[in-house]
Every structure is written in structure tokens, then in C-alpha cells.
Amino acid sequence: xxxxxxxxxxxxxxxxxxxxxxxxxxxxxxxxxxxxxxxxxxxxxxxxxxxxxxxxxxxxxxxxxxxxxxxxxxxxxxxxxxxxxxxxxxxxxxxxxxxxxxxxxxxxxxxxxxxxxxxxxxxxxxxxxxxxxxxxxxxxxxxxxxxxxxxxxxxxxxxxxxxxxxxxxxxxxxxxxxxxxxxxxxxxxxxxxxxxxxxxxxxxxxxxxxxxxxxxxxxxxxxxxxxxxxxxxxxxxxxxxxxxxxxxxxxxxxxxxxxxxxxxxxxxxxxxxxxxxxxxxxxxxxxxxxxxxxxxxxxxxxx
Numbered sequence: 001x002x003x004x005x006x007x008x009x010x011x012x013x014x015x016x017x018x019x020x021x022x023x024x025x026x027x028x029x030x031x032x033x034x035x036x037x038x039x040x041x042x043x044x045x046x047x048x049x050x051x052x053x054x055x056x057x058x059x060x061x062x063x064x065x066x067x068x069x070x071x072x073x074x075x076x077x078x079x080x081x082x083x084x085x086x087x088x089x090x091x092x093x094x095x096x097x098x099x100x101x102x103x104x105x106x107x108x109x110x111x112x113x114x115x116x117x118x119x120x121x122x123x124x125x126x127x128x129x130x131x132x133x134x135x136x137x138x139x140x141x142x143x144x145x146x147x148x149x150x151x152x153x154x155x156x157x158x159x160x161x162x163x164x165x166x167x168x169x170x171x172x173x174x175x176x177x178x179x180x181x182x183x184x185x186x187x188x189x190x191x192x193x194x195x196x197x198x199x200x201x202x203x204x205x206x207x208x209x210x211x212x213x214x215x216x217x218x219x220x221x222x223x224x225x226x227x228x229x230x231x232x233x234x235x236x237x238x239x240x241x242x243x244x245x246x247x248x249x250x251x252x253x254x255x256x257x258x259x260x261x262x263x264x265x266x267x268x269x270x271x272x273x274x275x276x277x278x279x280x281x282x283x284x285x286x287x288x289x290x291x292x293x294x295x296x297x298x299x300x301x302x303x
Contacts (some may be wrong), residue, residue: 001071003098005105008059011049017059018044020068024089031122033145033292035073035086038226046225051075059086060105062098072102078113080189085119088128096131102137107299108124115299123291137295142272146286149265150258165205165217167196173207176214184235195219195233201259208236208245208253215240218249222261229257231268234277250284 002221008017018041025036038044051057059073070090076083085106088099107117119137121128126143162176167174178192202224208216222229231253236245257263269284270277278288 003064014045014048028122028124031119043225060102070098081115082189083114083117119290119295132295137297140294140296142268143269145290146281147267148286162206216245218253220253227264229263229266
């Protein structure tokens with residue numbers, strides 16, 4: 001019987017897909033970093049269902065005789081024109097010609113606004129890396145994924161609360177944050193002003209102030225489905241570096257994640273060659289969890 005490709009359209013399909021992902025995203029030689037966003041099937045299914053409802057997730061599923069053989073998905077953000085691929089994951093008997101078909105379907109059906117897609121593949125998974133290379137993706141960088149756990153508390157001396165930005169009541173500080181973010185990260189996909197539009201109870205910015213001026217910030221998020229927090233951006237003004245602000249900002253974010261939100265762990269990603277940042281993360285309690293390689297394809301201008 002021919003293999004049938006279908007799209008994930010109903011939230012009720014998310015739990016079976018989550019079980020498939022957990023079963024096939026191992027061992028490390030087959031692992032794709034961004035596809036398993038929660039350690040348990042229920043949390044992963046809830047995260048996918050939420051993205052599906054918001055029309056921010058596309059998944060193509062390959063089946064034969066109703067049996068799932070493979071999947072490849074893409075989380076996307078129209079405002080930033082970017083997508084993040086999830087997979088491909090295949091059962092042991094499937095070959096990568098199936099993965100090529102899945103990728104073609106994903107790229108064909110992505111919203112026209114999406115101009116760039118990234119994949120993050122485990123460093124120990126050369127087969128999937130070779131697949132993306134053959135599909136015209138460019139190797140961008142090697143990354144480390146660090147993780148801090150609620151079960152391993154920070155040193156008490158490291159916990160130093162900072163100010164949580166309230167843009168409506170602190171417009172001057174909000175503008176200073178935007179200027180600092182855009183100065184430190186001029187090439188990233190999201191600007192300081194765009195970050196401000198995302199702020200809510202689970203998307204926050206901690207500020208480090210010196211004589212009333214913003215000298216550092218930490219933009220962090222909380223995912224209750226995954227029971228995990230994320231450090232999205234950490235930045236300190238060049239003139240204020242070496243004074244411990246990075247450690248204070250990270251400690252403040254972790255304190256919120258573990259003691260306010262009750263999350264179990266917090267993760268962040270750092271470039272392999274950024275040894276200074278890695279040392280900082282380790283001082284605050286982060287430990288190296290895994291490593292991966294970022295592959296990227298430019299899709300051109302939107303139609």
C-alpha cells in the first residue's frame with residue numbers, strides 16, 4: 001500500500017504524535033533538538049495543540065496502513081518571517097527518501113511570509129545533518145544547550161533580584177531596554193520593540209539598573225506544559241561588564257522560574273565558541289545538557 005502524507009489538523013491528533021516523537025527521537029544518533037519540547041507526552045501534546053490553535057505549527061505525517069512512519073514539522077512566526085523545523089523523525093524501517101518528501105511538503109505549505117527556516121540537529125546525528133546538507137541547507141553554527149534544575153538550587157549568594165520591566169508604567173526604561181537589545185544583538189530575528197509586544201505573565205524582562213540607567217537585561221519565558229523556563233536573551237552593556245550583572249540577572253530569572261512559577265528546569269542555548277558565557281552559566285548553576293548544529297535555508301522573499 002502506498003504511503004499517505006497528511007497534515008496535523010486536529011488537536012486530538014497531538015497526543016499520538018507526541019508518543020511517536022518520544023519513541024523515535026532517540027538515541028542521540030537519531031535526535032533532533034527542537035522536536036521534543038517537553039519530557040512527557042502530555043506536555044508535548046499540549047504544547048503542539050496550543051501552537052496549532054494559534055496557527056503557528058505545521059506538521060506533515062507519513063502513514064502506511066494507518067501506521068505512522070515519519071513526521072516533520074515547523075513552528076513559525078509570521079512577524080519575524082522565520083520557521084523552526086522539527087524533525088524529520090522516521091521509524092527504523094523508513095529511509096530518507098521519505099524525509100525528503102516530508103520536507104518538500106512542509107516547505108510548500110508554509111505561510112508565504114516565512115523567508116527562513118532553521119533546523120537544530122544533535123551533534124551525534126550525522127545522518128540527519130547530511131540530509132539537510134543535501135537539501136541545500138547551510139551549516140550556521142554549533143550550539144550547546146545548558147540546563148538548570150530546581151532540584152539543584154543556586155548558591156544563596158547568587159540570588160539577587162532585579163527589576164521586572166513594566167513597559168506601560170516605565171516607558172523610559174522600556175526604551176532604554178530596546179536600545180540596549182538592538183545594540184547588543186543587531187542581527188537577531190526579533191527587535192527590542194517586538195519583544196515588548198510579547199510581554200505577559202510568562203514572558204518577562206528583568207532589568208539591571210545603575211544610577212537609574214539600564215545596564216543589562218534578561219528576557220525569559222515560562223512554558224507550563226513543558227514545566228520549563230527559557231532564557232531567550234541576556235545582555236549587559238559593554239561598559240558594565242565584569243561587574244556581576246549577568247549573574248544577578250540570570251539568578252533573578254531562575255528565582256522566578258523555580259520559586260514563583262514552580263517550574264522544574266530552565267534551558268538556554270549558547271554558541272559553542274562562547275566560552276565566557278558558558279562559564280557564567282555554570283557559575284549560576286547551569287549544566288551542559290546536549291549539543292547540536294544549526295542548519296538554515298533561505299526561502300526568498302514572500303509572495
